[in-house]
Amino acid sequence: MRWCRFRSGDAEAFGIVENGAVTQVAGTPFGGHARTSITLPLSQVKLLVPVIPPTFYAAGVNYREHVTEMAHRRGVKPEFPPNADVGYRANNALIATDEPIVIPRDATEQVQYEGELVVVIGRRCKRVSEAEALDCVLGYTIGNDVSERTWQRGDRTFWRGKNTDTFKPMGPWIVAGLDPDDLRVTIRLNGREMFSYAVKDAIFGVRRFISRMSQYLTLHPGDVLWMGTDGPTENMKDGDVVEVEVTGIGVLRNPVVREH
Numbered sequence: 364m365r366w367c368r369f370r371s372g373d374a375e376a377f378g379i380v381e382n383g384a385v386t387q388v389a390g391t392p393f394g395g396h397a398r399t400s401i402t403l404p405l406s407q408v409k410l411l412v413p414v415i416p417p418t419f420y421a422a423g424v425n426y427r428e429h430v431t432e433m434a435h436r437r438g439v440k441p442e443f444p445p446n447a448d449v450g451y452r453a454n455n456a457l458i459a460t461d462e463p464i465v466i467p468r469d470a471t472e473q474v475q476y477e478g479e480l481v482v483v484i485g486r487r488c489k490r491v492s493e494a495e496a497l498d499c500v501l502g503y504t505i506g507n508d509v510s511e512r513t514w515q516r517g518d519r520t521f522w523r524g525k526n527t528d529t530f531k532p533m534g535p536w537i538v539a540g541l542d543p544d545d546l547r548v549t550i551r552l553n554g555r556e557m558f559s560y561a562v563k564d565a566i567f568g569v570r571r572f573i574s575r576m577s578q579y580l581t582l583h584p585g586d587v588l589w590m591g592t593d594g595p596t597e598n599m600k601d602g603d604v605v606e607v608e609v610t611g612i613g614v615l616r617n618p619v620v621r622e623h
Contacts, residue, residue, distance in 0.1 A: 366392045366502065367536040368411040371403055380405065380536055392501055392537070393485060393584035412457045413504050413537045414483055416587040419452040421508065421525075422572055425565050425591030432595040437516075447567035447575045450521070452508075452589070456531035460615050464599070465529045468622040470511050474599050477508035477592035478550035478607035478615075480562050482569055483537050484586040488577050496573035499582060502539035503546070505607050505615040506589045507532040510596075532607075532617045533587070541611050543569045548592070551606040558594035565590060 365380040377392060378385040383405050390396030424430050424444055434441035458464070466474050485501025508531065515524030549559040562568075567575075572588060599605060601621035608614045 364502075364539045365536045366413065366539070368413050369408040370411055371408045375411065378408075410459055410461070410535050412459045412533050413535070414585050414587065415454060415457070416585050417583050418586045419454055419457075419531075420576070420586065421450045421452050421589040422565075422567070422591040423448065423450045425567060426560065426593030427564075427566060428560075429591070429593045429595075443566060447572045449572065449576055449588070452531060453522075453526040455528055456526045458529050458532050458617070460532065460534035461617065462532070463529065463618050463620045464507075464509055464532065464605070466511075466599070466601070466619065466621040467527060470527075470621075471513040472598050472600070473512035475510050475512060475596040476550060476552070476557075476599055476605045476607070477510060477596055478548050478558075478605075479506045479508055479592050480543060480546060480548060480569075480590045480609055481506040481533060482543070482573070482588040482590065484573075484582045484588070485584055487581065487583055488573070489581045491574055491577045493570040493574040496570040496577075497543075499573060499577075500569070501584070502537040503541050503543065503609070503612060504533060504537045504587075505535070505548075505609050505612055506587075507605060507607050507615060507617065508589060508592065509599075532615055534615050535613055538612045543590075545611070547610045549608045550592075550594075551608070552597065552599070553604055554606075557597060560593035562590065564593065 387401040431441045481504045488499040544563040546562040603619040
């Protein structure tokens with residue numbers, strides 16, 4: 364099942380995407396819901412960020428080649444995380460598919476994409492085992508963890524480098540019923556494939572993250588966990604288009620605009 368949030372006219376709602384159309388749903392995917400009689404062509408609605416998360420989690424450094432590449436660029440030895448540690452991102456940075464990533468005029472040239480699988484929590488969970496972890500998941504969507512590397516290195520926190528407005532494209536919808544170990548992420552810049560990787564190659568997988576997090580944090584319906592990226596990342600510039608594709612989900616596509 365593919366869940367979306369969409370706007371038609373002045374109305375916003377959750378919907379189910381099937382056969383090129385959206386059927387509006389009364390309620391939400393996180394609780395009671397029912398299909399309505401309203402069905403619209405997908406081309407006639409505006410897709411929104413598929414969920415506004417109560418808490419926005421990010422796995423951060425979670426793939427070996429990405430860790431190695433970033434360490435090489437800094438001239439240091441790569442250090443791999445000993446545990447599944449989680450960080451946080453800000454909802455103000457969220458944008459939907461096809462909306463522009465806006466690079467601030469005072470940003471450096473080092474503004475880069477990070478294509479990632481996003482896990483959407485479907486029910487409240489606390490102290491779950493790895494075997495139980497996927498029972499807490501509603502489904503999966505796609506994220507682009509845009510990063511201004513100079514700010515990321517220089518600020519005491521990631522407040523600008525990771526959380527500037529428009530730096531977190533997410534979408535186009537949430538797909539239920541997938542096994543994360545079967546999924547593959549492909550990143551394209553202006554139609555050129557930049558990198559492709561298997562989700563199962565993560566240092567720590569979805570099950571490990573959810574289980575470890577839930578020992579200390581209560582996860583709630585609508586929370587999202589971005590699983591990190593792999594491989595080298597390149598600069599994006601004004602006029603570029605970046606696409607992140609995940610098998611079984613679709614494509615998250617965003618143009619890039621620099622403020623003048």
